[in-house]
Amino acid sequence: MTAMPSLLFGAIADDLTGGTELASMLVARGIPTGCTVGLDAPIPSGNLAHVILLKTRVIAASDAVRQVLEAVDRLVEAGARQIFFKYCATFDSTPTGNIGPCAEALLERLGGGVTLFTPALCETGRTVYQGHMFGGAQLLGESPKRFDPLTPMTDSNLVRVLQAQSKGKAGLVPYLVVDAGAGAIRSAIREHSARGETLLVTDTIRERDLAAIAEATFDLPLMTGNSSVAAHLPTAWLAHGLVNSDDLVVASLPAVEGPAAVLAGSVADRTIEQLERFAQKNPLLTIDLASAFAGADVMAEARAFAQRHLPGAMIAIATTAPQATVEALQQAHGRDVVAARAEEILAGIAQILVRELAVRRLVVAGGETAGSVVKALGIDRIAMGAYEGPGLSRAIAHLPGLPADPLALMLKSGKLGGPDIFTDVLQDMTRPSAIAPAIDTWPPARRAS
Numbered sequence: 271m272t273a274m275p276s277l278l279f280g281a282i283a284d285d286l287t288g289g290t291e292l293a294s295m296l297v298a299r300g301i302p303t304g305c306t307v308g309l310d311a312p313i314p315s316g317n318l319a320h321v322i323l324l325k326t327r328v329i330a331a332s333d334a335v336r337q338v339l340e341a342v343d344r345l346v347e348a349g350a351r352q353i354f355f356k357y358c359a360t361f362d363s364t365p366t367g368n369i370g371p372c373a374e375a376l377l378e379r380l381g382g383g384v385t386l387f388t389p390a391l392c393e394t395g396r397t398v399y400q401g402h403m404f405g406g407a408q409l410l411g412e413s414p415k416r417f418d419p420l421t422p423m424t425d426s427n428l429v430r431v432l433q434a435q436s437k438g439k440a441g442l443v444p445y446l447v448v449d450a451g452a453g454a455i456r457s458a459i460r461e462h463s464a465r466g467e468t469l470l471v472t473d474t475i476r477e478r479d480l481a482a483i484a485e486a487t488f489d490l491p492l493m494t495g496n497s498s499v500a501a502h503l504p505t506a507w508l509a510h511g512l513v514n515s516d517d518l519v520v521a522s523l524p525a526v527e528g529p530a531a532v533l534a535g536s537v538a539d540r541t542i543e544q545l546e547r548f549a550q551k552n553p554l555l556t557i558d559l560a561s562a563f564a565g566a567d568v569m570a571e572a573r574a575f576a577q578r579h580l581p582g583a584m585i586a587i588a589t590t591a592p593q594a595t596v597e598a599l600q601q602a603h604g605r606d607v608v609a610a611r612a613e614e615i616l617a618g619i620a621q622i623l624v625r626e627l628a629v630r631r632l633v634v635a636g637g638e639t640a641g642s643v644v645k646a647l648g649i650d651r652i653a654m655g656a657y658e659g660p661g662l663s664r665a666i667a668h669l670p671g672l673p674a675d676p677l678a679l680m681l682k683s684g685k686l687g688g689p690d691i692f693t694d695v696l697q698d699m700t701r702p703s704a705i706a707p708a709i710d711t712w713p714p715a716r717r718a719s
């Protein structure tokens with residue numbers, strides 16, 4: 271009889287799309303990985319990694335800190351030898367947090383020392399050079415991210431952004447060090463630490479930089495970044511004997527048939543483009559938030575739309591609107607009020623779709639939106655499939671007692687995925703998948719969508 275593996279790695283994600291992305295990357299590497307939502311679900315035993323999905327990206331920093339500390343205590347109690355704090359590749363946060371405050375609180379809880387900040391997602395061209403984040407050739411602060419409805423990123427200098435949120439001293443591990451490999455990165459960590467710099471942003475341009483950073487940090491008590499760097503940790507675990515090839519598992523997902531829907535609350539350009547493509551062949555309802563604020567019964571409108579088209583067609587329902595409309599709504603009602611209203615509407619529609627109309631294949635676009643939808647559906651654990659490419663992290667959730675059990679689910683980051691991702695994924699969900707661990711190559715070959 272083989273011994274039950276003990277938890278090696280515990281991650282805390284600040285939103286649900288990013289958290290499922292991280293879990294799916296570990297799954298794609300063959301690592302048995304659990305995934306729970308919020309702080310109430312128990313951490314199951316028998317996995318090597320566990321990801322706790324929180325919705326802390328834009329809440330008050332004090333509340334975010336309280337939640338991540340509760341999460342870390344649970345993960346440490348479950349045996350995790352390294353804690354990873356996952357945030358967005360574009361460092362989505364406000365001047366008051368929450369990346370800095372959460373990372374510092376975690377560091378303190380784990381006994382102090384140094385941690386690194388590696389947000390780059392090289393496979394999508396999001397890189398960091400001289401501490402500045404780029405999306406392709408564009409600086410972050412000149413990219414569409416400057417118009418984000420909740421976390422507009424107007425400063426591309428991540429060392430400055432992190433410093434503004436933190437009490438401790440931020441610094442940079444520059445590209446020439448990262449390029450020189452894991453040994454050089456480890457030496458730099460010691461040197462910065464001796465100077466009192468404990469929060470170190472890493473320059474990161476290529477996938478191999480992510481691999482070197484992972485190798486240099488696999489034994490730090492706390493590491494932080496995007497999923498992209500964590501995806502390289504399994505290689506270090508194998509190399510250092512923390513994991514054996516016998517521990518690796520094939521990720522499989524069952525086929526799920528039945529009514530299919532997309533819910534989109536992301537207003538990112540990428541999601542707008544994906545909805546436009548979807549609408550060329552499938553019914554799309556765009557909820558007008560201005561009329562919702564004026565008292566229109568948008569839930570009744572959504573129910574009637576869904577009843578008209580399901581189960582014969584795949585449908586999408588979105589609150590997505592152009593930038594000028596978003597700004598006008600925010601000026602009229604306040605940024606947080608508009609966001610909360612849009613999330614509440616889509617969460618209510620999710621309940622209608624899944625509970626009343628038996629939708630069994632669901633894609634949700636946008637991390638905050640996904641947090642509200644998943645909570646409204648009462649989902650507290652998610653069985654992840656393997657990562658198949660940017661935005662492509664399929665999963666299964668169980669809703670015992672409901673007509674939609676199991677529910678094939680994908681939480682898509684607002685800014686990721688190819689133009690046809692919605693139709694492609696909803697169709698894929700009707701087929702079982704079994705994906706062998708990607709051990710020697712990473713990232714996996716890109717999907718066409």
Ligand SMILES: Nc1ncnc2c1ncn2[C@@H]1O[C@H](COP(=O)(O)OP(=O)(O)OP(=O)(O)O)[C@@H](O)[C@H]1O
Binds near residue numbers: 419
């Ligand atoms: N028409 C609208 N006007 C203003 N805000 C909106 C509108 N529609 C949706 N929202 C809000 O905008 C926010 C979008 O954030 P969300 O995290 O869901 O998407 P995202 O940031 O693009 O996704 P991700 O974090 O996965 O990249 C949500 O809080 C949503 O409720």
Ligand SMILES: O=C(O)[C@@H](O)C(=O)CO
Binds near residue numbers: 287684
């Ligand atoms: O980088 C991304 O877009 C994701 O990992 C994410 O965190 C979305 O919110």
